[in-house]
Amino acid sequence: MLAGKRVKGFLSDVTGVLYDSSHGGGAAISGSIEAVKKVCEFLNYFYQLYAESKVKFLSNESTATREEFVRKLEKLGFELKPDDLITPAPSCAKYIKEHNLRPHLLVYDDVIPEFDECDFSNPNCVVVGDAEENFTYENLNKAFRLLHGNPDIPLLSLGTGKFYQRTDGPCIDVGAFTTALIYATGCKHIEMGKPSKEYFNNALEALGEKAEDVVMIGDDICSDIGGAQKLGMRGIQVRTGKYM
Numbered sequence: 001m002l003a004g005k006r007v008k009g010f011l012s013d014v015t016g017v018l019y020d021s022s023h024g025g026g027a028a029i030s031g032s033i034e035a036v037k038k039v040c041e042f043l044n045y046f047y048q049l050y051a052e053s054k055v056k057f058l059s060n061e062s063t064a065t066r067e068e069f070v071r072k073l074e075k076l077g078f079e080l081k082p083d084d085l086i087t088p089a090p091s092c093a094k095y096i097k098e099h100n101l102r103p104h105l106l107v108y109d110d111v112i113p114e115f116d117e118c119d120f121s122n123p124n125c126v127v128v129g130d131a132e133e134n135f136t137y138e139n140l141n142k143a144f145r146l147l148h149g150n151p152d153i154p155l156l157s158l159g160t161g162k163f164y165q166r167t168d169g170p171c172i173d174v175g176a177f178t179t180a181l182i183y184a185t186g187c188k189h190i191e192m193g194k195p196s197k198e199y200f201n202n203a204l205e206a207l208g209e210k211a212e213d214v215v216m217i218g219d220d221i222c223s224d225i226g227g228a229q230k231l232g233m234r235g236i237q238v239r240t241g242k243y244m
Contacts, residue, residue, distance in 0.1 A: 009207040010039060011228065013194075013218035014059040014069075014085075015164055016241020019076055022167040028076040029240050036078060054207045058086045058200075058216075060159035060193040060223070062129030062174065063108040066090065086203050088158040088193035089114035092127060095156070095192065101125040106143045106177075107158070108132055128181065129158035130174045140177065147185040155181055159193030161223055165241045194220075195227025204231070219243050 015021050018032045039055055057080065061069055066082040073080055089107075093115050096103055104123035105115060108131050115127075126143045147153055161173035182189050193199055204211060211232035218224020219241030228235050237243065 005234070006213060007215055008054070008213040009209040009215075010055040011058045011200075011203055011207070011214060011216045011233070012036075012055065013216075013220065013224045013241075014057050014061060014073075016219035016243075017217060017238055018057075018073070018078060020165050020167045020241065025072055025075060027167055028078070032240075033077045054209070055084075056086055056203060056206055057084055058194065058203050060130075060161060060174075061087050062089055062111055062158040062193070063132065064110045065113050068110060086206055088199065089129065091199065091202055092156055092158060092192040093118060095190075096125065096127075101154075103127045103156070104143065104146055105129075106131050106134065106139055108134060124152070125154050125156055126181075126187075127156045127158070128174060128178055131177075135177055140181070143181060144184055147181060147187040151186075151188065154188040154190050155185075156190045156192055159223075160191055160195075161220070163242070165219075170242075195223045195230075197227075197231060200227055200231050200233070 018036065019026045019028045064072065066085045066087055069085060069087065070080050070082050089111050096118050102119045102121060102123050102125065103115060104126045105112060107127060107129035111129060123146060126146055128143065147155060155178065157174060157178040159173065160175035160178055162175050163170045163173050178189070181187065204214060207214060215234045215236060216224060216228030217236045217238060219238050221237055225235035225237050
């Protein structure tokens with residue numbers, strides 16, 4: 001319940017909450033564009049009282065850069081900026097640089113620019129995202145061979161979702177491929193997206209708020225709501241996306 005508790009910021013999932021994805025760009029979920037506008041109007045209206053109020057969109061999207069993702073959402077009618085979005089690829093690239101890692105990427109081609117500043121020579125970690133058609137046996141086996149027998153090489157995953165909702169039906173997500181590699185190699189796994197504690201803490205840092213003052217909105221009861229509640233946030237599950 002939100003009654004009687006001050007809300008200083010909102011985090012919202014994107015896929016399954018704002019829109020259902022597809023290869024053609026996807027479709028906005030009924031009422032979502034208006035809902036985003038109302039939340040922003042609410043924050044603007046109470047700006048003098050809640051000067052620190054904010055809203056960010058937290059997604060495990062790993063098939064596009066934030067700039068490309070924003071352009072796609074703009075075509076659907078949403079008014080967002082890249083800074084409004086928190087996605088795992090930039091967080092992963094930052095982690096890689098901070099820990100002097102050199103990645104082997106098993107990701108969708110369009111998200112590779114997020115890793116432009118990384119050193120790819122002699123890889124000492126594997127990054128797995130929603131690679132879609134790049135999830136071939138050959139590509140998975142390359143990742144497997146790097147991890148197999150090399151306990152010091154970690155697997156960094158851009159989320160661990162089981163599936164996501166697309167306009168043509170549910171689609172297998174990166175979590176299934178991540179689990180296969182972990183099972184086959186026994187490698188060290190570092191999760192860079194939801195529902196990891198580090199990812200939600202990064203979102204709270206971006207908001208500049210404490211967990212108890214923030215509400216998370218999502219369609220995934222485990223990744224969105226459960227992950228947020230473990231840190232002390234409140235959660236609202238929508239009846240769209242995975243809920244359907």
